[in-house]
Amino acid sequence: MVLEEISLKTRFNTVRNQSLAICQPLTPEDHVVQPVVDVSPPKWHLGHTTWFFETFILVPYAEHYQCFDDNYSYLFNSYYETVGARVIRTDRGNMTRPSVRDILRYREHVDEALEKFLDGELAPNQLNLIELGLQHEQQHQELLLYDIKYILGNNPLFPEYLPGLKHLHCEQRKAESLEIPEGIYSIGYDKEGFYFDNERGVHKVYLHGCKIEDRLITNGEYLEFMFDGGYEDFRHWLSEGWDWVNTNQIKGPFHWHQSEGEWMVYSLRGGLRPVELNEPVTHISFFEADAYAKWRKKRLLTEFEWEVACNQFGNIDDHSNFSERESFAPNPALPNQNQLFGDVWEWTSSAYRPYPFYEAPEGAVGEYNGKFMVNQMVLRGGSCATSNTHIRATYRNFFHPHLRWMFSGIRLASDL
Amino acid sequence: MVLEEISLKTRFNTVRNQSLAICQPLTPEDHVVQPVVDVSPPKWHLGHTTWFFETFILVPYAEHYQCFDDNYSYLFNSYYETVGARVIRTDRGNMTRPSVRDILRYREHVDEALEKFLDGELAPNQLNLIELGLQHEQQHQELLLYDIKYILGNNPLFPEYLPGLKHLHCEQRKAESLEIPEGIYSIGYDKEGFYFDNERGVHKVYLHGCKIEDRLITNGEYLEFMFDGGYEDFRHWLSEGWDWVNTNQIKGPFHWHQSEGEWMVYSLRGGLRPVELNEPVTHISFFEADAYAKWRKKRLLTEFEWEVACNQFGNIDDHSNFSERESFAPNPALPNQNQLFGDVWEWTSSAYRPYPFYEAPEGAVGEYNGKFMVNQMVLRGGSCATSNTHIRATYRNFFHPHLRWMFSGIRLASDL
Amino acid sequence: MVLEEISLKTRFNTVRNQSLAICQPLTPEDHVVQPVVDVSPPKWHLGHTTWFFETFILVPYAEHYQCFDDNYSYLFNSYYETVGARVIRTDRGNMTRPSVRDILRYREHVDEALEKFLDGELAPNQLNLIELGLQHEQQHQELLLYDIKYILGNNPLFPEYLPGLKHLHCEQRKAESLEIPEGIYSIGYDKEGFYFDNERGVHKVYLHGCKIEDRLITNGEYLEFMFDGGYEDFRHWLSEGWDWVNTNQIKGPFHWHQSEGEWMVYSLRGGLRPVELNEPVTHISFFEADAYAKWRKKRLLTEFEWEVACNQFGNIDDHSNFSERESFAPNPALPNQNQLFGDVWEWTSSAYRPYPFYEAPEGAVGEYNGKFMVNQMVLRGGSCATSNTHIRATYRNFFHPHLRWMFSGIRLASDL
């Protein structure tokens, strides 16, 4: 991994500022709550990403570094058992102190110390840890947007996060097939630059070949499933999915609300607005993606098929970074786009398990990925909330099959 | 009920301002959360007390009144089924909007309209409703202090609500007996002025006579119970109390924390500080009060014994209003005080049930008291957080027997 | 308390055999299960009542007594903390061993030893303990019938417990008023013979006088409440009752089932059969009794009013012991009956609290009553499942306000 120090400082500042930019439209009150266990308070994200730099870089390596506040180690640890006690997750949303203002001061304190630290001679493992801290913060930036959307979209006032811009209408585009031939393929990361440990273990897989659609499933297509009674017919559903539908009275994607017969959707920009038929459907669980595919008599891609397709057809430039575009909604596909990068995370049919040869790193960073490799499904490709410096063809995201507060969606495949 | 209009306006402003004064030391973040179902977010109290005036006075009676925001009716209804849908109670703490600032604007809007309304000719039932609104707000002011204490005392940083003042030490005073002779007594409210419907139904009771202690049980006395293994011996406890102790791993009063062998207590003033032995014990459940009394081979008073004793020995001037005193902790008894008024709510041995002849009023205000008359116990006397314009000998407070985030305490009695 | 030894042996055998007679119609399978926490497996009752005699009489007092099986002490303890560990209540229904056959052998072993013990010279406290054991067994006989009815009535096959006899039709009788004048009355047990500790503490109460109805509320009268939307109108309900109705989707009394528009009731005799309009309504919770009374603009009796009425108007001979009558359903009132004894337990408006001067006995038998004196309501009068050697005017039964698998019902009162 080669990282030039000069650009690292710029990159450090850019990434750190981006977190502040994301929280800028919020009130102090918006920073505090945790409406469900999976959502964290925005101010916790601001503190936790800072704690990561303090705990894993400044405390062990920066001479004369003074901790900002010893209590923060306890308050902002997420799940690192190696590092000690932590606020139990369901109590995060009741911690009104430290205030947002105090956390901003904490960020300044740590940023200042880290900039100074970056002026020194850095060992390779220190450079790696800083890059890990930045990638970690980029992950939390994406989570921040999910969590903000949950918090505001759960409020009966449906407040806008940012003012809605003029709607960008787009024609419905017919889905075309992309073909992946049968054969042996190499999977996993083997280039220079940053990657997560779960992408390691480059290995061969045998694919029997398939055809995949060159765009995502749209709201309009998903509504057909709904209108056809998709949520009322057990035959489309995995057994646990069917229980989930009934226990939670699921009738449509998350953030969708039926109002006087019309389906509305809550958007970060624009608040509550009518569902746009040609946008990719999003905020759906694996259970829904799988049921939809069965209803269409097709299937989801495996994560290996997806990675091979992306290597062949993906174009990172098609991915519009959320900071540069006008909408946090997924984008209708342009004629020349296959939507492999960005827009929405695509549920694959693959369970999240270690690659052959996988080994978790030693110490606390070893808790980053490996210990979550059970009962979750892999998603690929990034979303409209993912930075384009934080996505690649080998990137493995993962969520439990019932979760859907993230930007998740569907791409279909079929056998040759 | 006779209320002079001129004084009503003053009283209205005094009470309304007191709510703001209570919240003044809080950050916006402190206003939002609901750590357990019984605690409401401070900003919700600010909105709900305002909603009460808007809904029950301005909307039905004030000509040309414009509602501030139609959504607020839904957001700030507490439990009035008559008035329609409401935010389910466990979701209150996830409503980050309206912001504190918006709620303060809502208060101004309603206060302005009400002051104008007070300039008009008011019918008796309107005067009664306004007084009910003020008494209601005073109740919420007390709840606000409980809830703020819960929110801040639940935070690992133990922030002070107000700066701690110099400690007022007081000598331990020996408890003396006050005697109530056997006989028939009249119970309930029969004077001019405001009272709640649950005090109505003046009726006779037969008391067999008893001796009551002339002061509350102190922290020091309660610690003896703890050191004697009180929490580990089932024989002192009601069966449901014993389950509660074990399920919740109760080891001492609420807001008490053991730190390096010493018992500390969280106070609104002063934050975490050592337990003061001569202060009345507080933040205990009925289960604990009852177990303590059994351990002492004494008993709690019935609410009737308490009311008779208060009529005979109580002195409202002994009650120090929280706005005038230096500490929110209960006060050690002065030699001439019997602590019947103020300090802490005294658990009685009486279940909260209607008096003979009780009838709930018609309409929404009828939901104020009557529908809670099951599974709760009566407390009497007011606390250091009760306004002295909001307490009287006949006042019946009530809580479930396991609750203890309020200022609750113990007085003992024995048979003649 | 004077008990002749000769009659005691007869009484002992009669009571003990009655438990076997109650279980005689059951299959071995029926003896095992615990469908909800409040219901115990019939074989557990058979073992527990035996364990009571073994633990409190034979082990401490009978020379050379050999315990049948040391494990049984653990298996058949109900809630006596004094006596040591016990099977947690929710696991009782998973204990398939000891088998019914083994428990019957256990009963024989203990009965033999006790009969021999009865031949000896008995101290007064031993006689008292034996009588307590018999009263305890009679209580469990009543619970056995409730639990058997729950187990069989919860089965989709609705099996009969005993064959249904010819239906005893009875005319609707108009309710008349019985009057209790204002005054001071004495409450509690002060005669010879057996009583429970909770009836002790004879004391005076002041009653303001009332009129009570001379019969119970019937199914037909209760159906009017249902047809009038009683279960859909919050105004009739205590707040916790309204939550209970909605959480549990309550639409009518327990054991009632709607089948093709008609209300059916499950009976121990006869299985599922149409609701008989003139029978007293039963299997209702306190919440329902209280709501019904409010809907009728009347009220329930206090337990003191009930006791005074019973002393004045009650006739134990009106109570038909379950072993002598043809039906376990409550009896329609005959013209000369006021139904104060037997038929159904009458919910009173009194919370279950200790009488003045109450003291729990020392030791394990002290856990019999006192520790349950919170969050429960008093019922009076006995039911069609109560033995007439086990009921009296001062008898205080108690259940949580949401429970209704017992034979419980309604009598109305109003102020003078």
Next chain:
Amino acid sequence: MVLEEISLKTRFNTVRNQSLAICQPLTPEDHVVQPVVDVSPPKWHLGHTTWFFETFILVPYAEHYQCFDDNYSYLFNSYYETVGARVIRTDRGNMTRPSVRDILRYREHVDEALEKFLDGELAPNQLNLIELGLQHEQQHQELLLYDIKYILGNNPLFPEYLPGLKHLHCEQRKAESLEIPEGIYSIGYDKEGFYFDNERGVHKVYLHGCKIEDRLITNGEYLEFMFDGGYEDFRHWLSEGWDWVNTNQIKGPFHWHQSEGEWMVYSLRGGLRPVELNEPVTHISFFEADAYAKWRKKRLLTEFEWEVACNQFGNIDDHSNFSERESFAPNPALPNQNQLFGDVWEWTSSAYRPYPFYEAPEGAVGEYNGKFMVNQMVLRGGSCATSNTHIRATYRNFFHPHLRWMFSGIRLASDL
């Protein structure tokens, strides 16, 4: 699939009688309970396997067949949504009727009808359904043994299921390596005879080669993990596994009990007895198997590695059918055995997902496997409770990763 009719009748009777033989040592009481949701009452298994033949063969195909009891369709449906309503799973253990005797009559009724039906000319799909019914019953026979072991092993009396035989001691055998070379392999069933739909979809996989141990992990080896603090060190555990350990206070395998410092194990034969060090460890969850492998710095096999190894090294004759052997405990490996078949189900590292080309069959039998393909892990090889006419190299068993009341165990692998 070719099945001779004559042998089918014999096979039918053999399999059906085996279910009765398994339940023969039970009391009627043992047949009723459901101590946890995953365990079904033995009598329910007896009814459900019979219902399968009645519902899927007799009702649609047998002329003049009379249903035994219409209610049974409702009572004995397990999870077939296609077939209609069913008793919710957690209520199965409260159904005391139909009695064991009635269910045995139900079995006779259906068996008689089926034998007659077998005399007729059978279409291929009918033959297939009968074979599916028999395989289904064999699966339930294995579950019966798990459930019986749960029910009796959960009883404080630890009753023996069958009398314990003389202990078969066996020397500890050193584990040797079996090698699987890198290459492309074919996976799935492609022979004559019965297979489940989830074995279909024969396809190629690329294996990087590995070494696997030629025997299972023993109790002695697992105890080393326990003595080394394996259950107290989060680093060995998946995050959900660590939560599971702490929430459930797991200290060792299921059915293990610590008694006066010694680890005892409950066995179907012999009841509670000391842990035998050289037997394969069993009754462990995937979380435990995975943690053990990590502690040993090895890993579990993928299900593909297992299948390839089994094709190469497995010998069905090493599998001792439970009906023929003396013990239900897993067998210590003999020198010539590699334990791939029988003994214990081996947790693989593979999540249970469909094979390429998998398609669920139409209709109710399509609910057999496919709808469970999420959140479960694959186990391979059969156990000491599996019939040897019910196991093959391609057989895919599956359980949730926290479950362990079945005979499950560990085999280790490592990379070349």
